[in-house]
Amino acid sequence: AQSVTQLGSHVSVSEGALVLLRCNYSSSVPPYLFWYVQYPNQGLQLLLKYTSAATLVKGINGFEAEFKKSETSFHLTKPSAHMSDAAEYFCAVSEGSTLTFGKGTMLLVSP
């Protein structure tokens, strides 16, 4: 069975600082991996997805994630945080047609 672990339910950074949100997965087959962002009272918006084409995946809003098979990780990064990045971020894995989500990490950005 597939699963996703997101380390840290809350991450705080200062505006302009590096953002690092951690995600580890378990999957019995090569996975498809996703990062979604959820702003308050809204649905989930796809940030980026890994589909085995390239290990470094670039997404929207300056985010990127690197797939590391040896570490079973898919951490999300952004070089410089912006106030508008404050939201909840979800990592998800897909082995078939459905998604399994982590519990989410709330990103807090201070001025």
Next chain:
Amino acid sequence: NAGVMQNPRHLVRRRGQEARLRCSPMKGHSHVYWYRQLPEEGLKFMVYLQKENIIDESGMPKERFSAEFPKEGPSILRIQQVVRGDSAAYFCASSHGLAGSTDTQYFGPGTRLTVL
């Protein structure tokens, strides 16, 4: 180009009443997925449907919950005799249903159900 539509956005029901949540997929999408988000939790898969077919309902509670996606009209998630524990945000997603890596699920804004 409208995205996934869900209504109502907020729904309040008293214990024992029925809740009906609607989802219209993105144009061109024939696959619909329902997820539930409880407070402090990630989204949990409930059911996967194509037009007139339930493909996977492994995440649906065995009682009181049902889902359909008729040939015409939106997908409906129905909860009978609601209880306080049903209070959650319910999200619908849709996709083309393409095989392999090209398929991506796009999410609606959700319906926030509150059971009094």
